[in-house]
Amino acid sequence: MQSENRMFDDFVKVLNGAAGTFAGVGREAQSGVRERAREWLGGLDFVSREEFDAVKSMAAAARDENDALKARLDALEAKMQVGV
Missing domain, CATH: 1.20.5 (Single alpha-helices involved in coiled-coils or other helix-helix interfaces)
Structure with a gap:
């Protein structure tokens, strides 16, 4: 019984790690898009x-x-x- 809980705990840890990784990738992508937009808009004459x-x-x-x-x-x- 305890091995089933341990396997489940390990699975949850893997999912939490993956979710954190995906969140970090999302933040990095958003930051990159914002920077590109600033560069593009900065080159325009407003x-x-x-x-x-x-x-x-x-x-x-x-x-x-x-x-x-x-x-x-x-x-x-x-x-x-x-x-x-």
Whole structure:
């Protein structure tokens, strides 16, 4: 009877060791994936939200100025057509 318990105890120890090994492999794989993701993302050129908002504002101002200049040009061309 005791040999059956001992065999069962040994089997449980082997399973616990395997589970610990698999958990360690899983943690190692997860760590490797995180490191690769950091390397990949670190190589990309990201801008901060403040920089993006500043460029967006500059683009809107340039668009408004372009529209105003186009309106002035259209008015001058219309004036020249009347004078011809």
